[in-house]
Each structure stands twice: as structure tokens, then as C-alpha cells.
Amino acid sequence: MTTPNQHIDIPLLQEKGVQLYLKREDTTHPLISGNKYRKLKYNLHEAKAQGQHTLLTFGGAYSNHIAATAYAGQLHGFQTIGVIRGDELETQWQNNPTLRLAHEHGMQFHFVSRSDYRHKNEPRFLEALKKQFGEVYLLPEGGTNDLAIKGCMEILTAEDARFDYICSSVGTGGTLAGLINASQSHQTVLGFPALKGDFLIEEIRTFAQNNRWQLVTDYHFGGYAKVDQQLIAFINRFKQQTGIALDPIYTGKMLFGIFDLIKSDFFTPGSQILAIHTGGLQGIPGMNAILKKKNLPLLDI
Numbered sequence: 001m002t003t004p005n006q007h008i009d010i011p012l013l014q015e016k017g018v019q020l021y022l023k024r025e026d027t028t029h030p031l032i033s034g035n036k037y038r039k040l041k042y043n044l045h046e047a048k049a050q051g052q053h054t055l056l057t058f059g060g061a062y063s064n065h066i067a068a069t070a071y072a073g074q075l076h077g078f079q080t081i082g083v084i085r086g087d088e089l090e091t092q093w094q095n096n097p098t099l100r101l102a103h104e105h106g107m108q109f110h111f112v113s114r115s116d117y118r119h120k121n122e123p124r125f126l127e128a129l130k131k132q133f134g135e136v137y138l139l140p141e142g143g144t145n146d147l148a149i150k151g152c153m154e155i156l157t158a159e160d161a162r163f164d165y166i167c168s169s170v171g172t173g174g175t176l177a178g179l180i181n182a183s184q185s186h187q188t189v190l191g192f193p194a195l196k197g198d199f200l201i202e203e204i205r206t207f208a209q210n211n212r213w214q215l216v217t218d219y220h221f222g223g224y225a226k227v228d229q230q231l232i233a234f235i236n237r238f239k240q241q242t243g244i245a246l247d248p249i250y251t252g253k254m255l256f257g258i259f260d261l262i263k264s265d266f267f268t269p270g271s272q273i274l275a276i277h278t279g280g281l282q283g284i285p286g287m288n289a290i291l292k293k294k295n296l297p298l299l300d301i
Helices: 012-018 035-049 063-073 087-091 097-104 123-133 144-154 157-161 174-182 199-206 231-242 251-263 281-293
Strands: 005-007 018-022 052-058 079-085 109-112 165-170 188-193 213-216 272-276
Touching: 012 251, 018 251, 035 063, 035 174, 052 063, 052 157, 063 079, 063 097, 063 109, 063 281, 079 097, 087 109, 087 144, 097 109, 097 281, 109 123, 144 174, 144 251, 157 213, 165 174, 165 231, 174 199, 188 251, 199 213, 231 251, 251 272
Parallel strands: 018 272, 052 079, 079 109, 165 188, 165 272, 188 213
Antiparallel strands: 005 018
């Protein structure tokens, strides 16, 4: 599946002499959109090949991956189990738009405390899950594994060889690793983490097959799922200017960062930039519920 590259025509870009295009991975599907479609593609094939009937995965309260896995599982005949971070959600999940959506598509939830959730990759924790739920096909948090990276490599096409920079938001690092491996020798891949710090560098290096990439760590807005009025205003203004909705966790932060770098002349005149819209729009209602409680402006839908 190929997705279109949409030219972004905003005065700042003309003023700085750079070209920006947005690859509309968000258009693949309302729920299995963007990088989630790519990450699940070959994992679903492998689960079928192994004769598995249940997918078990991990995520937080507003996880795009949880929502996508629930829908994809139902679509392809799998049962799905979501190990959800935060046992306080066990009696409140009906008020959460993402979890409610996942449940509507057949996902069974297993809520664990935040401290227990930190052990999600440890053999003892995984063995306990298998003992409780039986034989399952394990998908890691965010869906990142070798098969996911293989899928994410398919985001770029031969047409994209003309770009100088490939930009993507970064959660667990799988999408960025796929883009790095699919990039051309003249291209630089820039990753914009949604989390604080540069701890993902080593994780990405385990999958990346070249060194033509770097993380831009200045645009996390305080950490995962953290936003402020400046980011909200940027996302809403971008929607008004282009008609394109951005999620506040990933793509919105990445594009804010790209425009800030453009303003500061990070990109030389004549540069051609391709930014990946990784979807995640299902999370906007949940974020708006949080913003409303804080009496902050809401995101346009």
C-alpha cells in the first residue's frame, strides 16, 4: 500500500526556500493507520503461519497500538488481549475513548500496576501471562520488532528518493529504524522523540543498518502525552492552513519541531523534506477530555 505525499504550502517555507511534503500514512485506515498498519502487517502474517489464535500486547490508556491491534485482530479473526498500564483504570476504562473503542472491537483487558508494567519485557513476567492466558502471539509495546521494522521499510517508495531529509516522530523507535533502513545514501533521517531523553538511541541502533540518522530531542513538550497551549495552537493553526489534522502525541510535536528548525535555518535553502504522518488521530478525543478538565483550549477534530 502506498500513500500520497501532500505538499505543504505555508509562507514560511517559501521564505526559507525549503520544500516540505507530508506522507499521509494517516489515510491508510481510521484505526489501523500510519505506522500501526505497517507494524502489524507482517506480524499478523506470522501469527497466522504459527497457527496462533490470540494476540497479546501492551500499552497505556490512550495507546494507538492498543486500538489498532484490537481492530486488526477482529478483522483478521484473532482474539486480542491488552495488558494495560495502570490498575486504577480497571474500574474507569469505560470513560476512556481509546479503551472503549478497543473493547468494542473485542479486546480483553488485563490491567497491571505501573510498577509491574515496567517488567513487561522480562521472561518471568511474560511466562506468567502465558500461564494465565495460554498460548498467545506476543506483540511488544508499540509493536516494535523485526517484522514491524520490515513493514515500516515499506513506507518509503522509489518516488521518495528525491528528498534530502526524512522526518518521523519516535515512540519505541521501530518506525524510525524502518525508515533508516529504507533510506537512500544521500538522505538524512531525523527522529523526533515524544519522550524525554536520548535513551532510545541504543534501541534504534540494534535495528538500524546505517548511521545516516539523528534524534532531535528538544520537542517532547515535557514527555509522553504532555502538551501545552503553544503546541495546541500550532496543531490547530496547521489544521486551518492545510486541512490536515495532527495528533498531539507524535506527529504534532514532530511538525512543530520541523517548523522550528526551519525558522532557525537548520535546513539549507533548496532542501526537500519528507515528514511522515503516522496517524494516531483516534487519540484526539481522549486528549481533549484531559484538556477540558484543565481548562485548556481543545484540539480541532
